[in-house]
Amino acid sequence: MKSDTREAIMEAGRKTVQAHGYNGLSFRELAKEVGIKSASIHYHFPTKGDLGAALARRYWEEAEAAFDGFWAETPEPGLCLRKYTNVFRLALENGNRMCLCGFMAAEHDDLPDAVKLEVQAFADVNVVWLAKVLSSMDASGDRMMARERALAIYAAIGGAQLMARSRADISVYDRIVESYRVAGLIPS
Amino acid sequence: MKSDTREAIMEAGRKTVQAHGYNGLSFRELAKEVGIKSASIHYHFPTKGDLGAALARRYWEEAEAAFDGFWAETPEPGLCLRKYTNVFRLALENGNRMCLCGFMAAEHDDLPDAVKLEVQAFADVNVVWLAKVLSSMDASGDRMMARERALAIYAAIGGAQLMARSRADISVYDRIVESYRVAGLIPS
DNA sequence: CTTTGTATACCTATCGATAGGTAGGTATAC
DNA sequence: GTATACCTACCTATCGATAGGTATACAAAG
Numbered sequence: 001m002k003s004d005t006r007e008a009i010m011e012a013g014r015k016t017v018q019a020h021g022y023n024g025l026s027f028r029e030l031a032k033e034v035g036i037k038s039a040s041i042h043y044h045f046p047t048k049g050d051l052g053a054a055l056a057r058r059y060w061e062e063a064e065a066a067f068d069g070f071w072a073e074t075p076e077p078g079l080c081l082r083k084y085t086n087v088f089r090l091a092l093e094n095g096n097r098m099c100l101c102g103f104m105a106a107e108h109d110d111l112p113d114a115v116k117l118e119v120q121a122f123a124d125v126n127v128v129w130l131a132k133v134l135s136s137m138d139a140s141g142d143r144m145m146a147r148e149r150a151l152a153i154y155a156a157i158g159g160a161q162l163m164a165r166s167r168a169d170i171s172v173y174d175r176i177v178e179s180y181r182v183a184g185l186i187p188s
Numbered sequence: 189m190k191s192d193t194r195e196a197i198m199e200a201g202r203k204t205v206q207a208h209g210y211n212g213l214s215f216r217e218l219a220k221e222v223g224i225k226s227a228s229i230h231y232h233f234p235t236k237g238d239l240g241a242a243l244a245r246r247y248w249e250e251a252e253a254a255f256d257g258f259w260a261e262t263p264e265p266g267l268c269l270r271k272y273t274n275v276f277r278l279a280l281e282n283g284n285r286m287c288l289c290g291f292m293a294a295e296h297d298d299l300p301d302a303v304k305l306e307v308q309a310f311a312d313v314n315v316v317w318l319a320k321v322l323s324s325m326d327a328s329g330d331r332m333m334a335r336e337r338a339l340a341i342y343a344a345i346g347g348a349q350l351m352a353r354s355r356a357d358i359s360v361y362d363r364i365v366e367s368y369r370v371a372g373l374i375p376s
Numbered sequence: 377c378t379t380t381g382t383a384t385a386c387c388t389a390t391c392g393a394t395a396g397g398t399a400g401g402t403a404t405a406c
Numbered sequence: 407g408t409a410t411a412c413c414t415a416c417c418t419a420t421c422g423a424t425a426g427g428t429a430t431a432c433a434a435a436g
Contacts (some may be wrong), residue, residue, distance in 0.1 A: 005385080019297050023211050027422065039424085040386055048422065098294065105354035106286065106294045109207050119354055151351070151360070152344075152367035159347025163339070166293035166307055172339070179340035183373040193411080215396065227398080228412055236396065 006044045008034045013055050018097035022052050022107050022115065049112035052104075056118030059100045060125045063087070067129040077137045078188050084130070085177050085186070088161050092170045102158045126154040137187055149185075156180055194232045196222045201243050206285035210240050210295050210303065237300035240292075244306030247288045248313045251275070255317040265325045266376050272318070273365050273374070276349050280358045290346045314342040325375055341374055 012033040016025050027048070031038040045051035066087065074080040091097045101122035104111060111119070130150035135143060157177070164173035180186045200221040204213050215236070219226040233239035254275065262268040279285045289310035292299060299307070318338035323331060345365070352361035368374045 003385080021209070021211070021294065023209070024295075024298060026420080028420075036385095037387060038422085039388080042423070043385060046423095096296070102350065103294050105350050106209065106291050107212075108284070108354050108356065110212060116354075123351065123354065148363060148367050149371065152348075152364045152371065155347040155351040155364045156340075156344040156368070156373075157347065158350055159343040159345065160340075162290065162293050162346055162350070163311065163343040166296050166304075166311065168296065175336060176340050176343045179336050180344070180373065183337065183340065183371065185344075185368065185371040185373045191411080214394080216394075224411095225413060226396085227414080230397070231411065234397090 003044070005034065005036065005040075009041055009044055009051070010055060010058060013051060014059065014100060015095075015097070017052075017055060017103060018091060018100050019095065021103045023110055025052070047112075049114055052112065053114040053118050056101055056104060056115055056122065060118065060122035063122065064125045064129070067125070071129070071133065077133050080133050081130075081186060084133075085157060088157050089170065089173055089177075092161060092164055092173055096165055096168050096170075098161050098165050099158060102161060105158075123154065127151050130154060134187070153180075153186055156185060191232065193222065193224065193228075197229055197232055197239070198243060198246060201239060202247065202288060203283075203285070205240075205243060205291060206279060206288050207283065209291045211298055213240070237302055240300065240303040241306050244289055244292060244303055244310065248306065248310035251310065252313045252317070255313070259317070259321065265321050268321050269318075269374060272321075273345060276345050277358065277361055277365075280349060280352055280361055284353055284356050284358075286349050286353050287346060290349060293346075311342065315339050318342060322375070337373075341368075344368055344373060 009030060012030055013025060016030065016033075025048070027038040027041050031041055034041075041051070045054060067084065070080050070083045074083060088099060091099055099122075101119045104115065104119045105123075108116065108119075127147065127150045130153055131143070131146045134146040134149055138146065157180075160173050160176040160180070163176060164170055177186070181188050197218060200218055201213060204218065204221075213236070215226040215229050219229055222229075229239070233242060255272065258268050258271045262271060276287060279287055287310075289307045292303065292307045293311075296304065296307075315335065315338045318341055319331070319334040322334040322337055326334065345368075348361050348364040348368070351364060352358055365374070369376050
């Protein structure tokens with residue numbers, strides 16, 4: 001098996017970035033949580049940029065797998081979209097955290113290029129998957145329209161999460177997402 | 189008149205937070221831009237929290253004034269909402285920056301309480317103003333519905349800004365906002 | 377079966393840079 | 407003379423990163 005320590009670093013790192021961002025990620029604090037010395041983290045991730053890129057990459061890989069799971073096991077697209085919006089709700093449930101790549105998107109100017117690319121990859125994963133689900137719903141199924149709508153839904157969900165986080169109130173997320181459905185932005 | 193230096197600090201501080209967040213705001217860097225020493229900033233703002241709160245407060249005060257100006261001089265609500273969405277576009281035009289309070293919303297966990305309150309006040313200003321405009325459009329005018337929709341629109345616009353920033357592509361913002369209108373989230 | 381070499385996965389100790397904040401001095405204006 | 411608006415000098419804490427040492431494991435060589 002892969003190194004337990006490396007896994008522990010990534011797990012703690014993910015949680016930290018979801019709460020304090022890339023700039024709030026500290027090798028010393030991370031080392032303390034894992035139970036090693038900060039110098040040892042450099043053994044697994046030479047630079048902070050390497051760690052950041054690895055975290056963002058794993059984040060979208062796991063998201064892609066989860067989304068594909070929804071699509072495979074949920075025949076009803078409306079329900080599939082509810083599972084999707086629930087993923088972003090889970091981050092809030094978990095200590096009022098937010099999407100790792102959403103936070104990093106805000107920190108765009110301070111990110112190493114390698115990290116920026118992985119953050120964009122996460123957005124792509126969301127948009128491609130959403131476009132696929134949307135296309136399956138609309139019989140007239142304009143692919144380009146579906147992609148534009150997918151981008152809008154992903155952005156809107158990210159905004160809802162950000163708002164709820166700033167209030168530390170998960171019900172804010174629920175209300176906003178419900179409004180998206182009422183307005184017709186997210187099909188039911 | 190009020191101190192020119194104090195104004196210069198706030199102007200430079202606002203731009204920095206819009207690009208690097210509250211955590212990316214440094215007294216030394218700020219002092220360099222203004223042309224004074226970092227210790228002198230403490231004369232105007234005793235702590236970083238004081239500066240952060242002052243920045244966020246001025247931000248929502250100016251936003252409120254601008255929004256009220258739109259409402260006063262623009263009889264057509266649809267056009268009024270276009271002026272609103274354009275405000276958030278301007279931040280992106282200005283060096284791919286984002287809303288100061290949007291960035292701080294992400295940094296929620298690292299903010300002094302006084303700053304958190306001002307960030308929430310900015311959101312309130314947006315929601316209250318949007319609800320007012322929405323109420324004027326809908327004859328059936330349910331006030332509660334308007335407020336929910338207002339919250340959704342504000343969150344969605346923040347998400348659109350975040351997405352566009354992460355791509356450093358203002359056309360992404362335009363496309364997303366247009367999708368919001370097409371979907372009916374934002375009335376035309 | 378023992379010795380030797382090498383890669384793994386940590387460690388201690390330290391570097392230069394930067395952070396927010398403080399104490400106390402100084403020049404100007406009223 | 408006193409308040410304003412700066413300054414120099416310095417504090418402690420933290421940052422990512424590096425150099426070099428160490429304990430363990432395992433494979434090849436004698």
